[in-house]
Amino acid sequence: xxxxxxxxxxxxxxxxxxxxxxxxxxxxxxxxxxxxxxxxxxxxxxxxxxxxxxxxxxxxxxxxxxxxxxxxxxxxxxxxxxxxxxxxxxxxxxxxxxxxxxxxxxxxxxxxxxxxxxxxxxxxxxxxxxxxxxxxxxxxxxxxxxxxxxxxxxxxxxxxxxxxxxxxxxxxxxxxxxxxxxxxxxxxxxxxxxxxxxxxxxxxxxxxx
Ligand SMILES: CSCCC(=O)C(=O)COP(=O)(O)O
Ligand SMILES: [Zn+2]
Numbered sequence: 001x002x003x004x005x006x007x008x009x010x011x012x013x014x015x016x017x018x019x020x021x022x023x024x025x026x027x028x029x030x031x032x033x034x035x036x037x038x039x040x041x042x043x044x045x046x047x048x049x050x051x052x053x054x055x056x057x058x059x060x061x062x063x064x065x066x067x068x069x070x071x072x073x074x075x076x077x078x079x080x081x082x083x084x085x086x087x088x089x090x091x092x093x094x095x096x097x098x099x100x101x102x103x104x105x106x107x108x109x110x111x112x113x114x115x116x117x118x119x120x121x122x123x124x125x126x127x128x129x130x131x132x133x134x135x136x137x138x139x140x141x142x143x144x145x146x147x148x149x150x151x152x153x154x155x156x157x158x159x160x161x162x163x164x165x166x167x168x169x170x171x172x173x174x175x176x177x178x179x180x181x182x183x184x185x186x187x188x189x190x191x192x193x194x195x196x197x198x199x200x201x202x203x204x205x206x207x208x209x
Contacts, residue, residue, distance in 0.1 A: 004074075005043075005045065005046060005068075005074065006042040006043055006046045006066060006074075007042070007043070010042050010043070011042060011048055011064075011066060012061070014040040014042060014048035014064065015048060015061040015062075015064035016061055017040060017185050018038050018039070018040060018048060018049075018050060018059070018064050018185075019059045019060055019061050019063065019064065021038055021100070021185065021189060022036075022038060022050070022054075022056035022057070022059030023056075023057060023059060024189070025038075025056060025100070025102055025192075026055075026056040026057035026059075027057070028193075028196070029104070029105070030102035030103065030104040030192075030196055031056040031057075031102055031103060032103060034053050034054060034055055034056065035056075035102075035103035035177070036050075036056050036100075036101050036102050036103055036177070037049065037050045037080035037081075037082050037083075037086070037101050038050050038098075038099070038100050038101065039080075039086040039090075039098065039099045040097065040098050040185055041090055041096065041097045041098070042066065044094075045068055045069055046066055046067070046068055046069070046074060047066070047067055047069065047086060047087065047090055048064050048065070048066055049064070049065060049066075049067055049079050049080055049083055049086060050063060050064060050079075050080050051063050051064065051065050051077050051078055051079060051080070052078045052079060052080050052081050053078075065077035065079055067079050067083055067086075067087065068087075069087045069090050069091050070087065071083040071084045071086075071087045081151065082101060082151055083151075084151045084152055084154075084155040085099075085101070085151060085154065085155050085158065085179060086099045086101075087155075088155040088158055088159055089179075089181045092159065092162060093181070095183055096181045096182070096183065097182070097183045097184045097185070097188075098181065098182055098183075098184055098185040098187070098188040099179065099180070099181045099188065100179070100180055100181075100188050100189065100192045101177055101178065101179045102177050102178050102192065102196065103176065103177040104177065104178065104196050104199065104200070105200075106196065106199040106200040106202070106203045107172055107176075107177050107178045107196070107199055108175055108176070108177070109203055110172075110199060110202065110203055110206075111144050111172050111173070111174040111175055111176070112174065112175045114206075116144065117143065117144050118141050118142060118143050118144055118166075119141070119142045119144055119172060119199075119202070120139055120140070120141050120142075121139070121140045121142070121195075121198050121199075121202065122138070122139040122140070123136055123137065123139075124136060124198055124201070126194045126197060126198055127140055127194070127198070129190050129191060129193070129194035130169045130191050130194060130195075131169065131182055131183075131187060131191065140168070140169060141166070142167070142169075142170055142171055142172050142178075142195075143161050143166045143167050143171045143172070144171070144172045144173070144174055145157055145158065145161075145171060145172070145173050145174065146173075146174050147173050147174050147175050147176045154173070158171060169181075169191060169195070170191070170192075170195055178192070178195060178196065178199070180192050180195060
């Protein structure tokens, strides 16, 4: 009888999905140089997450491990250094089933060059790829948090911002990247792809003046 506090079948499926997701995101150029981390909820108290420091273009199922929602490893492995940013979302929202974090060129330039504490996307048809949005005639505000190596402190800042009703689909970390979340990985990937595309467009538009 298994002593694991999660289903091994659910873990294997999550590991396969996360590895495949890493390959796609690396190919897009959004997860260079071992950056980024990805996770999938396994149950009410556990998530499968990428181990720290793995090349996302070569991600394998063995590069995925389990953490509890306090961010503690369950079994062997060193979880992502940014695990607490994933578990904050799973703890806060029962309906969150997947979290993706990327390090794209566009998010880095936009958040380093413009000092604002938020970035707005408005009027784009592609915004309809975000959960709950049904018209281009809308505005999505992404908070920008200053970067730190103290991920516990950053996750507390994110939680406070969410208490104030900020960050519905995603947020940015300055000079670092994007976090987005959704009920399942297919939705989360679609959302991430839309946001990264729109942020690259936003960067081009700002360059054009
Ligand atoms: C080389 S990227 C620096 C760390 C980071 O921001 C990241 O997304 C990857 O960290 P992890 O521990 O998840 O590999
Ligand atoms: Zn990162």
